[in-house]
Amino acid sequence: MTHTPIDVDRARLETRGCGGLIHFNHAGSSLMPAAVADHLIGWQREEEFRGGYETANRRRHELENFYDASARLLNCHRDEIAFVENATRAWDMAFYALDLGPGDRILTAACEYGSNMIAYLHRAKRTGCVVDIVPDDAHGQLDVAALEAMIDDRVKLISISHIPTGGGLVNPAEAVGAVARRHGIPYLLDACQSVGQMPVDVKAIGCDFLSATGRKYLRGPRGTGLLYVRRDWITRLDPPLLDQHAATLLSETEYEIRDDARRFENWECHFAGKAALGTAIDYALGWGLEAIEARVTEIAERLRARLSEIPGITIQDQGQRRCGIVTFTKDGEAAADIKARLAPIGINVTASAGSGSRVGFGRRGLESVVRASVHYLNTTDEIDRFVTEIAA
Numbered sequence: 001m002t003h004t005p006i007d008v009d010r011a012r013l014e015t016r017g018c019g020g021l022i023h024f025n026h027a028g029s030s031l032m033p034a035a036v037a038d039h040l041i042g043w044q045r046e047e048e049f050r051g052g053y054e055t056a057n058r059r060r061h062e063l064e065n066f067y068d069a070s071a072r073l074l075n076c077h078r079d080e081i082a083f084v085e086n087a088t089r090a091w092d093m094a095f096y097a098l099d100l101g102p103g104d105r106i107l108t109a110a111c112e113y114g115s116n117m118i119a120y121l122h123r124a125k126r127t128g129c130v131v132d133i134v135p136d137d138a139h140g141q142l143d144v145a146a147l148e149a150m151i152d153d154r155v156k157l158i159s160i161s162h163i164p165t166g167g168g169l170v171n172p173a174e175a176v177g178a179v180a181r182r183h184g185i186p187y188l189l190d191a192c193q194s195v196g197q198m199p200v201d202v203k204a205i206g207c208d209f210l211s212a213t214g215r216k217y218l219r220g221p222r223g224t225g226l227l228y229v230r231r232d233w234i235t236r237l238d239p240p241l242l243d244q245h246a247a248t249l250l251s252e253t254e255y256e257i258r259d260d261a262r263r264f265e266n267w268e269c270h271f272a273g274k275a276a277l278g279t280a281i282d283y284a285l286g287w288g289l290e291a292i293e294a295r296v297t298e299i300a301e302r303l304r305a306r307l308s309e310i311p312g313i314t315i316q317d318q319g320q321r322r323c324g325i326v327t328f329t330k331d332g333e334a335a336a337d338i339k340a341r342l343a344p345i346g347i348n349v350t351a352s353a354g355s356g357s358r359v360g361f362g363r364r365g366l367e368s369v370v371r372a373s374v375h376y377l378n379t380t381d382e383i384d385r386f387v388t389e390i391a392a
């Protein structure tokens with residue numbers, strides 16, 4: 001596919017935060033572009049002087065833009081999008097709306113996100129449904145053939161993470177979608193780490209529900225997330241929580257639920273964040289997701305190559321297709337110690353351990369990894385400096 005390559009100098013000029021530090025934590029929370037931060041702060045300043053309701057009324061079109069931008073980003077309709085305070089709650093609103101009874105099976109992958117695993121186990125405890133983990137293939141990603149072989153008429157949901165929080169692989173989401181379609185099984189995709197760093201097209205993937213967050217690769221504000229629900233599912237899902245935005249009280253005894261995806265929203269929300277997330281999405285679309293992915297892949301592969309030249313460093317990323325998340329371990333130095341050593345010199349990474357990646361790390365015998373997550377605005381100079389510090 002042809003695209004205009006990212007103008008990294010411009011991307012950096014438009015990011016006030018990137019001058020003074022090496023930010024390799026875009027999978028945790030990225031740096032907002034100036035346009036996004038200004039939108040967010042400007043909105044809040046206006047709330048301070050005009051009042052929150054008045055600001056929202058006056059700037060309603062900026063709130064509505066969030067739906068149009070999200071629809072362009074994911075290749076869906078604006079009515080299929082809900083604004084939610086984070087990706088976990090967005091995901092919950094779909095997951096907890098699905099009917100699951102005793103013996104019903106949920107199929108997921110070993111690298112599933114910790115909060116999602118907790119929700120599966122929570123419902124298993126409450127309803128008697130069963131969580132089955134599809135094995136990984138030789139590349140360490142979800143084994144699509146094994147998934148297909150596990151399907152029977154008790155499987156009521158296929159639910160996976162597109163990119164695990166603690167590893168650089170991209171799961172074969174489209175192949176999983178083809179299996180889900182073939183067997184008529186609902187498919188929930190946690191796309192928290194993929195949306196914003198690569199094209200994510202809900203029609204091409206074939207998912208019924210998708211969740212994403214604002215603050216990671218989309219470079220939006222914290223406390224923002226979105227949910228996509230495919231049109232023919234919206235009115236079939238009874239949201240686990242309702243308020244007078246999601247529904248209308250008709251009488252003393254009746255209410256009516258909205259018939260668009262906003263039935264999964266809250267009335268009160270982060271208005272400034274919602275408007276600014278729309279701007280962040282437009283900003284990403286302005287670069288183009290193909291161009292972003294090409295640049296992210298190039299810079300991440302370079303980082304992996306340079307790190308693997310250092311004695312004692314092991315790259316821990318698996319998968320056939322890799323992304324901007326680079327994970328590694330170092331002999332004799334714990335991930336948390338590396339993170340703590342880098343922070344005071346202005347290098348941001350995370351140490352991934354524990355609950356977030358429990359099943360996958362447990363199966364791989366991994367305790368923790370350093371997660372250095374890069375984005376299109378990171379440079380080869382930053383990689384050189386980073387690698388020098390890691391080797392020290």
Ligand SMILES: *Cc1c(COP(=O)(O)O)cnc(C)c1O
Pocket residue numbers: 086087088089113161163164165190192193212213214224225
């Ligand atoms: C970060 C993350 C989440 C949670 O997103 P929030 O916006 O913090 O709720 C879910 N899934 C994956 C794979 C993530 O990396």
